[in-house]
Amino acid sequence: MTRVKDRKELGIAIIGAGRVGLFRGGTASLHPSVGWIGIAEKNHNRGAFVAEKIGADFVTADYRELLARPEVNCVIVATDEHLHVDPILEALKYGHPLLIEKPLATTLADSQRVMDAIEKAGVDAVVGYTQRFRRKWISGKEKVAQGALGDVTLVSSRAFMNRLVAIDNYKRTDDPSTISPMVISGTHALDVTMWYLEKKKPVECYARSIDKVLGPLYQGIDATAGMIMFEDGTILHLNISWALPVNWPGAVYSLEIGIVGTTGVLTIDDTHRDMVMAVAQATNEGYAPDQSRLVDFLGSYPPGDLAFGELHGPMAEETNAWISRVSTGIKNHAATAAEAHNRLMLTKALDLSAKRGTAIKLPLDAEEERRLLG
Numbered sequence: 001m002t003r004v005k006d007r008k009e010l011g012i013a014i015i016g017a018g019r020v021g022l023f024r025g026g027t028a029s030l031h032p033s034v035g036w037i038g039i040a041e042k043n044h045n046r047g048a049f050v051a052e053k054i055g056a057d058f059v060t061a062d063y064r065e066l067l068a069r070p071e072v073n074c075v076i077v078a079t080d081e082h083l084h085v086d087p088i089l090e091a092l093k094y095g096h097p098l099l100i101e102k103p104l105a106t107t108l109a110d111s112q113r114v115m116d117a118i119e120k121a122g123v124d125a126v127v128g129y130t131q132r133f134r135r136k137w138i139s140g141k142e143k144v145a146q147g148a149l150g151d152v153t154l155v156s157s158r159a160f161m162n163r164l165v166a167i168d169n170y171k172r173t174d175d176p177s178t179i180s181p182m183v184i185s186g187t188h189a190l191d192v193t194m195w196y197l198e199k200k201k202p203v204e205c206y207a208r209s210i211d212k213v214l215g216p217l218y219q220g221i222d223a224t225a226g227m228i229m230f231e232d233g234t235i236l237h238l239n240i241s242w243a244l245p246v247n248w249p250g251a252v253y254s255l256e257i258g259i260v261g262t263t264g265v266l267t268i269d270d271t272h273r274d275m276v277m278a279v280a281q282a283t284n285e286g287y288a289p290d291q292s293r294l295v296d297f298l299g300s301y302p303p304g305d306l307a308f309g310e311l312h313g314p315m316a317e318e319t320n321a322w323i324s325r326v327s328t329g330i331k332n333h334a335a336t337a338a339e340a341h342n343r344l345m346l347t348k349a350l351d352l353s354a355k356r357g358t359a360i361k362l363p364l365d366a367e368e369e370r371r372l373l374g
């Protein structure tokens with residue numbers, strides 16, 4: 001740990017003021033190192049609402065106008081998953097540090113293009129793999145990195161979600177083939193497990209998907225189960241279903257991970273069954289309130305929980321950590337653009353394997369993906 005005396009005052013540009021833009025903007029508005037906040041939100045009413053709520057200094061519908069403002073010295077890109085690329089490329093022209101929402105992009109070619117552009121610009125860009133900032137995942141990471149389990153040989157990850165996030169994503173896209181449970185949501189569990197397996201090299205993957213619920217409704221995918229094999233024989237076994245009934249009590253994620261090593265084992269229960277609320281009438285708790293949801297695992301909304309007008313939990317900690325990083329220049333454990341590209345590549349390879357019913361060699365690039373899709 002170092003005592004930091006030099007801190008830069010920040011002028012933050014937030015592009016995309018939806019749910020995440022509001023959470024991050026709200027947290028930033030309370031931080032003493034933040035002197036100015038501007039918002040670009042293409043939905044005028046939403047932009048005005050968020051600007052008022054967080055006391056923004058500037059609001060526009062045009063992210064180019066925002067980025068050109070002299071007060072801006074760092075940028076948050078929080079647009080919809082498939083709309084990250086253009087604002088990132090524009091922001092890179094200014095060389096400002098970036099906090100980009102996951103995934104980096106929704107196609108392999110775009111993700112590669114964005115990662116290359118970030119590396120070429122030499123910009124400090126981190127990606128919103130927010131669960132890395134949940135305390136239990138940080139302490140697990142530290143133990144695994146210290147070798148407490150010996151050499152890790154098997155990781156098993158089970159992710160369950162009710163179908164509200166899936167419905168929301170499929171409704172918002174005009175190309176359902178770019179939206180999958182692995183790419184949009186499984187990426188969080190994948191990031192945590194790959195972070196734990198940081199030094200190992202994935203060489204092959206295999207997966208299968210099922211689409212009995214979301215297929216007929218949205219040409220979507222319900223669930224994907226797969227395996228990633230590593231050069232040294234280590235196995236990562238992972239599955240995600242985002243098609244559980246709406247009244248499944250996890251607001252979003254219920255995750256269980258087991259990490260087995262040659263001399264130890266670590267199991268992490270992130271299902272949030274430790275705080276259960278049941279009510280006679282629906283409240284506004286949880287993700288996209290739905291009147292049929294009367295039971296909730298409180299604490300299962302991935303960004304965290306609102307209380308006393310502030311966000312508490314992983315996204316607040318991650319945003320504050322990023323502000324400190326930019327303000328002091330001291331790096332932290334946030335995911336890099338290269339790690340984010342690796343996660344997109346792995347989720348695409350798993351989806352491709354499920355589509356073809358064959359194993360896929362890793363790493364996969366856009367050209368090989370196109371060739372294998374035929």
Ligand SMILES: NC(=O)c1ccc[n+]([C@@H]2O[C@H](COP(=O)([O-])OP(=O)(O)OC[C@H]3O[C@@H](n4cnc5c(N)ncnc54)[C@H](O)[C@@H]3O)[C@@H](O)[C@H]2O)c1
Pocket residue numbers: 015016017018019020021040041042043046061063078079080081083087101102103128129130131302303315
């Ligand atoms: N890190 C996490 O834990 C976490 C959690 C939820 C969502 N996310 C990610 O955050 C991103 C945003 O998700 P959300 O739930 O806030 O979505 P959202 O739909 O609530 O917000 C996106 C906003 O971006 C705006 N927008 C889109 N393109 C724009 C543009 N070019 N200029 C200005 N505004 C634009 C939209 O109008 C919308 O208001 C997604 O990539 C999502 O995957 C991350």
